[in-house]
Amino acid sequence: MHRLIEKLLVNTLTFGIESLFKSNKIDWIQGQALIESFEIQNKTTDDSTQYDKQIKVLLHNKKEQRFKTKHIIIATGSSPVNLSIAPIDDEFIVDSTGALAFNKVPKKLGIIGSGVIGLELGSVWKRLGSEVTIFEAQDTFLAFADQFVAKESLKLFQNQGLNINLNTRLLNAKKIKKSVQVSYTDAEGEHSEKFDKLIIAVGRKPNSENLSNDEMGLVIDEGGFVHVNEHCQTSIPGVYAIGDVVRGPMLAHKGSEEGSMVAELIAGRFREVNYDLIPSVIYTHPEVAWVGKTEQALKAAGIDYKIGTFPFAASGRAQALNETPGMVKIISDAQTDRILGVHILGSQASELIAQAVISMEFGASAEDIALMMFAHPTFSEAYHEASLAVSGRAIHIKQRKSKI
Incomplete structure (x- = not known):
């Protein structure tokens, strides 16, 4: 039943966005895009430069289509981080997306990572009846949050029955018959435990691969984030990047506000985002x-x-x-x-x-x-x-x- 509700909700929201596209006369082209080139078209008397950029799109039918444009916004989002020692099989070992698609409530559920995603998924499945165990490599719970509130949160979650293990390092996880065997170490040594399902929730990475040709000069840092200034402008004139693919917390409302800011700036209006006050x-x-x-x-x-x-x-x-x-x-x-x-x-x-x-x-x-x-x-x-x-x-x- 929960899968049906989830599907209906996602379909409703997706259809709502598609309807907004149509009402605002926005063309929605589905495919894999690449910023292919840009060239100087003309130079005005005030020494400002106009650039004409070209995007190549590999459509779902494998055909290619090219577009000329003045402005580009990169909003490619992020993907779950995978672990080689616990390979995803989308059945017994899953990422955060797969954790929302179980066809029944796991009796014993293991989660790697006690960050935001791990806690949210653990909290949901615990309330649905799972016996939930969370493994966290750090020795501090929610190190990025206020520690007074974090410690109080830990007490509450543990009292609810969430088994949260800090300072615990995963050695490996593998499918054995119809369960997952998890090996890990903690202060007391090496252990092994079996679970019906295992969720890998160790963070997300920006989707910044294959965004442009190398000669375009799009600057991407060693963490995979597209480099931008305070107005989300990239190293390519007229190209912006927003959301999970740039610096800052990976939050939907942060990306949305950045998108609004960029749209306003392109329209010649003033807009900024206060990065000190992101809830x-x-x-x-x-x-x-x-x-x-x-x-x-x-x-x-x-x-x-x-x-x-x-x-x-x-x-x-x-x-x-x-x-x-x-x-x-x-x-x-x-x-x-x-x-x-x-x-x-x-x-x-x-x-x-x-x-x-x-x-x-x-x-x-x-x-x-x-x-x-x-x-x-x-x-x-x-x-x-x-x-x-x-x-x-x-x-x-x-x-x-x-x-x-």
């Missing part, structure tokens, strides 16, 4: 979301800060919906009180983080948020209370007395 979300249950600086990053930079936290256990709305795990954490500058980072663990964190993004985009202080009125009862009140907690004035939890 991140892990769609587990409960969710984890954040924007801005982490506490460890501020410590490393030697920036003085203040912290305010408020637990959802003290929220009336969270109690009514039995969604009390987690909290909101606000970090503000110790001198200016300007909000530097917001980190949320809990139900609807993906929705609440937008309030933090808006606040920080307008340079709000924790006091600014504390002086606002929030509807009651709502989850968003936790954001209000956390802003009050920055100065020790939270209303619905016991806290140190304010010096004000």
Whole structure:
């Protein structure tokens, strides 16, 4: 049933995009494209140069088609990283795409990698009834997230039954009859365990191969990312690159905003992306979301800060919906009180983080948020209370007395 729902949802969204193409008079040509050449067409009196670029497309019917264009946007996305010691067979050992196509719930499920994708898939299949074991090579859980929130998240996920093994190195994984044998090492030595299915979720890589002819001079770094400036312009005049194929977090909303920016720039308008305020979300249950600086990053930079936290256990709305795990954490500058980072663990964190993004985009202080009125009862009140907690004035939890 879940596969049918997934297929219907994907088909609906795909058809919606196709309809938008038609309504906006956009031609959709399906095939493999290559930036083949560009040449200077003319030189204007103001010394600006017009370039005419040519794209070769290998169509699905194996025929070739060429197009002349002034501007090109590379948006080729990314693909799952594979491991030679655990080769994908799309049946027993799968990547993140294959993990969404199981025809039944695996009794025992192994996952390599406890990053965003590994946690999201593990959380889903655990709720559907799998016994989930996650193997992570690093000794720090969610090292890229605020460590206070990361540690609280780890406790919650482990209490839910997710078996998360840190500082564990995969040796190999291979299919044996109708199961997968996983060999790994940890602090106690070498081990072996069998699973019905194994998901490889060790990250993604940019799809940057065969984008252009070598003589075009498209600069791609050693990580496979297309080099761009702050406006997503590549080393080729008139060619832009956005999304997973360029620097920054591999997030759909980041790529979408970059695409909008580039379209506006091509149209001669002003637009930019604030890369300091890209919201991140892990769609587990409960969710984890954040924007801005982490506490460890501020410590490393030697920036003085203040912290305010408020637990959802003290929220009336969270109690009514039995969604009390987690909290909101606000970090503000110790001198200016300007909000530097917001980190949320809990139900609807993906929705609440937008309030933090808006606040920080307008340079709000924790006091600014504390002086606002929030509807009651709502989850968003936790954001209000956390802003009050920055100065020790939270209303619905016991806290140190304010010096004000």
